[in-house]
Amino acid sequence: MNRAREVLLKKEIADHIHSWRFNILIALIALTATASMVTVAQTIRDVLAKASDQPFGEVFVFLQMLTASNGRLPSFLAFVTFLAPLLGIAMTFDAISSERQKGTLLRLLAQPLYRDDIILAKWLSSLFVMTVFFLALGFFVIGLGILIFGLPPSFEEVLRIVVFLVVTALYVAVWMSLGILFSLVFRQGATSVLAALAMWLFFTLFYPMIVDVVAPVKQTGTPDEIFSSIAWHQGLSRLSPATIYDEATTTLLTPSVRALGPLSLEQLVGAIPTPLPFLESLLLIWPQIVGLLAMSVILFAISFTLFMRQDIRSTRA
Amino acid sequence: MEQRTSRASNQSSSRTPVIQLENVSKQYGFKTAVDQLNLTIYEGEVFGLLGPNGAGKTTTILMLLGLIEPSQGKATVLGIDATRHPLQVKKHVGYLPDDVGFYEDLTGRENLRLTARLNGLSEEEADEAAQTLLQRVGLEEAADQKAGTYSRGMRQRLGLADTLIKRPKIIVLDEPTLGIDPEGVRAFLSLIRTLSAEEGITVLLSSHHLHQVQAICDRVGLFIDGRLLAVGTIAELAHNLFKDAPYQLKVEADPLDDTLLATLQKLPGITAIERLSSTAARLLAREHVAPFVAEAIIQHHSKLYTLESSAIGLDEIYHRYFEGREGA
Numbered sequence: 001m002n003r004a005r006e007v008l009l010k011k012e013i014a015d016h017i018h019s020w021r022f023n024i025l026i027a028l029i030a031l032t033a034t035a036s037m038v039t040v041a042q043t044i045r046d047v048l049a050k051a052s053d054q055p056f057g058e059v060f061v062f063l064q065m066l067t068a069s070n071g072r073l074p075s076f077l078a079f080v081t082f083l084a085p086l087l088g089i090a091m092t093f094d095a096i097s098s099e100r101q102k103g104t105l106l107r108l109l110a111q112p113l114y115r116d117d118i119i120l121a122k123w124l125s126s127l128f129v130m131t132v133f134f135l136a137l138g139f140f141v142i143g144l145g146i147l148i149f150g151l152p153p154s155f156e157e158v159l160r161i162v163v164f165l166v167v168t169a170l171y172v173a174v175w176m177s178l179g180i181l182f183s184l185v186f187r188q189g190a191t192s193v194l195a196a197l198a199m200w201l202f203f204t205l206f207y208p209m210i211v212d213v214v215a216p217v218k219q220t221g222t223p224d225e226i227f228s229s230i231a232w233h234q235g236l237s238r239l240s241p242a243t244i245y246d247e248a249t250t251t252l253l254t255p256s257v258r259a260l261g262p263l264s265l266e267q268l269v270g271a272i273p274t275p276l277p278f279l280e281s282l283l284l285i286w287p288q289i290v291g292l293l294a295m296s297v298i299l300f301a302i303s304f305t306l307f308m309r310q311d312i313r314s315t316r317a
Numbered sequence: 318m319e320q321r322t323s324r325a326s327n328q329s330s331s332r333t334p335v336i337q338l339e340n341v342s343k344q345y346g347f348k349t350a351v352d353q354l355n356l357t358i359y360e361g362e363v364f365g366l367l368g369p370n371g372a373g374k375t376t377t378i379l380m381l382l383g384l385i386e387p388s389q390g391k392a393t394v395l396g397i398d399a400t401r402h403p404l405q406v407k408k409h410v411g412y413l414p415d416d417v418g419f420y421e422d423l424t425g426r427e428n429l430r431l432t433a434r435l436n437g438l439s440e441e442e443a444d445e446a447a448q449t450l451l452q453r454v455g456l457e458e459a460a461d462q463k464a465g466t467y468s469r470g471m472r473q474r475l476g477l478a479d480t481l482i483k484r485p486k487i488i489v490l491d492e493p494t495l496g497i498d499p500e501g502v503r504a505f506l507s508l509i510r511t512l513s514a515e516e517g518i519t520v521l522l523s524s525h526h527l528h529q530v531q532a533i534c535d536r537v538g539l540f541i542d543g544r545l546l547a548v549g550t551i552a553e554l555a556h557n558l559f560k561d562a563p564y565q566l567k568v569e570a571d572p573l574d575d576t577l578l579a580t581l582q583k584l585p586g587i588t589a590i591e592r593l594s595s596t597a598a599r600l601l602a603r604e605h606v607a608p609f610v611a612e613a614i615i616q617h618h619s620k621l622y623t624l625e626s627s628a629i630g631l632d633e634i635y636h637r638y639f640e641g642r643e644g645a
Contacts, residue, residue: 007434018422103418107479109384110412111435112404311385 004113005121012125021090026133029083030140036073037141041148043070060255060275062145062153063160067253076141077249080168081242082204087130088172089196092179094189095122096307101187119180119307123300126176131169138165156278163282164252170292171245175200177299184306203242211236223264230262241295248288251281260284332359335487335519336381341390343376343543350376352543354390358521363513365530366523367635368540374523375415377540378489381521382412395486408436411480415492417472421465425456425475428464429482436483443482450478454508470501477508487519488512494529506533527631537631539638546638555629558637559601565633566600566607569623570614573598577617584609596622 016022044065069075074082096119099105108118138161146152153161179196186192215232218225237243251257255275276284336358343351351373358364366374379385380392383403392399394406419428426447433443451460454474459467467475473493480488490509494502510533513520524530530537531551539546539554547554556563570577573596582590586604593599600610607624614621 003437004435007431011431099418101418102421103414103416104420105418106384106414107412107417107419107432107476108435110382110407110410110414110480111432111483112407112437113435114404 005117008117008121009125012121013129016125016129025087025090030137033076033079036079037065037076039073040068040070041065060157062157063253065145077253084168084172085175085200088175089179091126092176093193093196094183095180096183097187097189097192115308119304123180127173130172134165134168159278160252164249167248167289171241173296174241174292177296181299181303184303203240207240244288244291248285251285255281335360335395337393339391341387341392344388349543354545356538356545360519361517362535363520363533365534365537366540367530367537369525372540373543374540375491378491382407409486411483411485411488413476413480413490413493415495417476419464422463424461425464426460429478432479433482446482450481454478470497473497489521491523509533527635531631551631554634558634559629564602564605565627565629567625569597570619570621571596572619577619580613581610
């Protein structure tokens with residue numbers, strides 16, 4: 001890494017940490033998620049009783065604590081799923097446009113640094129700060145759990161939670177890349193943030209409904225027809241990062257999930273309903289992980305090319 | 318006259334060119350922003366790029382920094398191809414954009430330090446350089462205020478410090494005095510002049526303020542519609558343009574009617590008359606005709622209030638070029 005990029009990276013990281021926007025959002029996520037987890041933990045007996053229809057294998061108390069809801073508050077997982085994209089958008093929606101409007105972009109470009117240093121510093125700094133935040137949140141929650149239950153999590157639980165946090169970071173990276181792209185396309189920060197929020201609402205609320213209408217899962221017909229309708233439904237759903245993230249986190253935090261696609265009765269007969277070992281779960285969601293990575297890299301690559309090609313004159317509003 | 322020309326050419330050959338533009342053009346779609354530009358700027362001089370808004374001055378400057386690729390031609394700065402190796406160029410060229418921006422939640426000092434660090438200075442060097450330059454531009458008291466609280470003039474001075482912190486060989490200032498109050502402009506320009514004289518920095522200054530350019534530039538280039546119409550010292554430009562009419566007279570008389578103007582026009586040596594108001598006019602003449610003008614006015618029974626002869630300045634040169642262009 002060259003020196004100029006390092007200097008920029010440090011500055012960007014400091015900017016994020018000092019910004020109101022970032023601090024408000026992480027406070028929001030940390031508070032809601034922790035509140036949800038604590039309320040669940042206090043009534044963990046009921047939750048576990050409900051979950052004990054699974055007679056074989058280990059009971060994952062810590063994972064239950066993250067995924068279960070006591071009916072009053074959504075689960076920890078639900079809060080993170082809902083709010084994490086907001087964090088990604090908030091951190092990047094004006095990454096380039098604000099520099100442009102304040103006239104700092106031109107001043108930066110007049111220094112001996114490459115153009116890609118600027119956009120890479122923006123991307124990497126947000127990625128770094130956000131990943132650190134989610135890891136910290138995860139470990140904080142595990143620590144709270146130890147305090148409440150008085151027993152440590154199993155190694156597998158820790159592993160699953162850490163991978164879950166990393167996948168969350170990957171998911172947020174997709175939204176960050178989108179934010180950076182919008183910060184290049186739109187001159188005004190307000191337009192950019194509205195467009196990004198529209199995308200977020202679209203993918204988390206409307207897209208599943210649209211897919212249901214366009215490619216409904218057939219309840220009747222030949223097995224082939226039903227299978228093909230399911231394949232269409234899933235294929236379309238998986239174009240949305242929200243779906244992919246959902247599948248990945250469900251599999252990671254609920255070890256009893258054995259498959260993401262349809263299972264025939266033949267496949268189920270004789271299967272022992274045990275939780276899946278960690279590596280098997282990871283294998284199951286490997287395509288999802290790669291998919292999230294690809295989405296974020298592709299979006300970033302588009303921003304990168306756009307930024308490299310943009311005429312510097314057009315950067316003046 | 319001969320002597321002066323030869324001295325000028327001697328000067329050019331002994332000095333090293335630091336900026337060379339050869340046949341540089343830039344097209345945006347069908348619009349030609351810069352057209353076949355040839356320009357050489359020598360070490361240590363203060364060069365004024367003069368022209369109306371939208372004449373292509375900023376485009377030219379950005380091509381020198383390698384931030385815009387010329388459509389044709391070659392831009393060389395300090396012997397380096399600016400298009401191919403912009404990084405090398407930007408190490409030695411400080412650029413102050415016309416509306417310079419700073420990180421508003423950092424202090425002036427922190428902004429300077431960041432630029433210094435980006436230019437490869439160590440933490441200690443950056444601190445030291447920032448302190449020295451803040452003093453130099455007179456911002457030491459405001460150094461630890463957030464840059465967002467700075468006035469336009471302070472921002473511009475901070476901008477100058479920002480361009481100097483890399484210890485440049487050349488500084489390029491794009492409309493540096495826009496929006497500063499007159500006293501601020503004077504201070505700013507004298508600061509630039511001092512810097513150029515003391516540190517031997519070559520200065521390229523773009524402006525549409527004639528008087529400022531006239532006040533501090535060694536040579537000027539007149540830039541209109543992407544084309545460089547004339548280059549030289551102000552005296553040279555005046556001489557070339559007003560060969561036939563090197564004298565200028567301003568007349569104020571009452572009444573100054575058309576018959577009087579017609580009489581004046583017929584005087585030998587007068588080449589042009591321009592009415593400025595109902596009682597004032599400007600005359601261009603081949604010779605010193607003031608006594609004859611005075612006589613004519615008195616014979617016409619008008620009251621002569623002012624008769625003022627003056628040297629040709631940038632105003633007239635600029636105006637003349639525009640006139641020529643509109644006529645063409």
